[in-house]
Amino acid sequence: MVELNTSRLDAVFHALGDATRRHMLRELANGERSVSQLADPFSISLAAASKHIKALESAGLIHREIRGRTHMCRLAPGPLASAHEWLGFYERFWTDRLDVLDQLLRSEDARKPSAINQGDDK
Template structure:
């Protein structure tokens, strides 16, 4: 299991904590994008987009390559896998809890007295 207090996870979750950066990651999941393409859906400057990209780079979630005057970004999903692994422990916890609740409710239903059947059989009075 991934260490709970790993500084790298802190950086990943910080990067994921912003809706603009999450959308940039979704866009990058469909392929390489330039900084201007990543900034386009938002009402932000290229400088602001670049700051978001730097946060994603520091988290190791994207790689930037300079081709001439164009900065191209590519998704690196490795850190997302680490975050997913950390969250999976909590998914197991909640699944176990919900399964236990389901069992309790089924046992309670099984113990509850059954309502008498309508002798006429149509379910209406």
């Protein structure tokens, strides 16, 4: 099984667990944004936006740079790759299990007499 830094993964999944933060990450995928630009679509205060941004920073998902009085944020995709790797293990696990189930159901279907033959007896 894939073993990654659990505290980092906890922070990443916590950050991704909020729709506002996921939307902020999508915005940052298009390029850097200021805190006010990230807050604008939600009609939230800069203080509330800053709390979301701190959660994203704690997870290592974004970097913030202060330029004068403006705080600029940019995406840091590394932790997303780690989360993707962790999820990939479970994707392979379930794909393997579903493939086995598919084979089992197909072999059972092949052993059953056809519905047409059963209907001829009536």
